[in-house]
Amino acid sequence: MPETRAPESSAAESRRSPAHSPAPWSRALRIFAWLSFITETIIIGTGGAVRLTGSGLGCSEWPLCTPDSLVPTPEQGIHGLIEFGNRTMTGVVGIIAIAVVLVLLFAIGGKRALTRALWFAGAGVVLAGIAYAIAAPLHLPAFPIASAVLLLVSIIAAIDSVRGNNVRRDLNVLAWITLVGVVAQAFVGGITVLTGLNPFIVGFHYVSSLLLVCVTAAFLVRMYAAPGPRERAVPVWFSVLGHITGLALALTILFGVLTTGSGPHSGDADVLRHGFDATVLAHVHSWPGYILAGLVAVLLVSAWALKLDVRRWMLVLAAAILVQVLVGVWQAREGLPALLVGIHMVLAALSAAAYTVVVMHLKRPVDATD
Template sequence: MSVDTAAPPAAPSGPGRRFWDRLPESVDRRIRVFAWLSFIAEVTIIATGGAVRLTGSGLGCSEWPLCTPDSLVPTEDMGIHGVIEFGNRTMTGVVGLLALAVLVLVLRIRAERRDLFVLASVVVGGVVAQAIVGGITVWTGLNPFVVGFHYTASLLLVCVTAAFLVRAYDRPGPRTRAVPTWFAVLTHITTLALAATIFFGVLTTGNGPHSGDANVVRDGFDATLLAHIHAWPGYILLGLVLVMLIAAWALHLPPRRWLIALLAALAVQVFVGVWQAREGLPELLVGIHMVLAALSAAAFTVVVLRLKRPVSGS
């Protein structure tokens, strides 16, 4: 019996070698593909959830987990609102299945890639919790605080799936700081500005005209005043990111390319925010604003993770 002594394929040389070398052997292509699909699904469900709220379809299905007391799916007399709400619920199932697929694929490498296993587990647990919160949202008649928490939790899941993608393309093992201490401190201060911007944005929406149903009682705050308060940390955030980008390019720091993406997303976000305020909050612009907030948070997550690099890759 002959023995195949052929050597394994050599790693490519030239410009592509650096990318090849940084791919961890323990993470195969299927994990990355499903991780990308999971991230896209998490962003998509923010868009579909926004559609529910912006079209006044929050109570399109009056019950949970059923749509009506007698039907899992919307009935004909429920109209378009029932279809939109049930479509968002269906998207929850897609998100859950993709998250579960990532977790199952990571199980076999959980010993050497505990970081990926933990992140995948958080996403699965978060999706289950989100489904329950969605039910509570219906049971409370679209309480604005519960609805706001529901959106914020979805945004956090976008950040976790983004973090999974970053780590899936990094080598496992110890990591070392790749930026000066002052830059890391500035980044974490910027995190607070981002969190404040999102918080006041959610609070503003909870008191505006798009609360999911015409009969929903708002939080009781002045939406016009909140809109101005929401803008202040937003402008501060934009300024801080610009400073970070200039410093990162001057010092050739690893986060610099993602800071470009983050600054672009924030600039568009500010433009859309001003535009929607001047146009009386049209539904489409508000929906775009919601999705951009999630993408900005995801980009910032990548920036934070790029503050360190794998020791083996240094």
């Protein structure tokens, strides 16, 4: 840390890794980074529970639960509790994302970077409050407008932070993406409720959450990795096939979202789906899924045959995809029971996170071969 260490050259400073620093802040960063990944995964499960139990409109308003209450009332029953629980989890995820940013900024930029970020945070809260105060008397959607202002300030703060500090810019970018993403997700979640669970917005909400799981996984990888230039650690054909596998994974998830959006789990008994034939989509969803499984099998065998550094993570990805395929077949044959669908949703996020880790191991620090 700048306050506890002798001055370093700019080159050495740029290669400093907060995760390997002896300062107590390094331990805090590791703890919050892992909590960020875990809670981003958990919130996919709680969000799935909202949808699969028909609790999507358990709280009829946003951000209040009812027009007159922040928390659910007894009349709303279990559905209100489930929906409010997911909203509470959003707050937990947001607090942890803020903690990651602040601890990281202190680790790489000292008190000056931390103070600057806090000034932005205060300005965001004040401006959001002003926006609400102006919009409410005009009978405009005050909370969405205030949330949009807070999101805009968060983006400006992220740009300022990344441009103003070259130390571990990779971690800085990933931490800010997570925080801005959480703020954006809260905004999208409110729009989801206000639009009566529009299936396309619900699907976008899920995909965005899944991407945040991938971003937090990427942060963990880079946090433990040596900083600096990186070079390809696998043959070119392996890298190309790995990225094609990512396309197959993305298509599998996309058609999975559309399939769920056309199935029986709409989030509320009165919500209409988008009209696609769920039976047909279920088959279409399986096609890229089987291609994905085949590509992962080829990569796994190749990685072990060539003794590539990525081979152990390929084993993790292969295991995740295998379990995902088995659960997918099982849920289809059982008529899409809610529990299995929820497990399938969480496994999709974990599979995407495992793939993210694999891709990030296709390169290695240049010094690793010195």
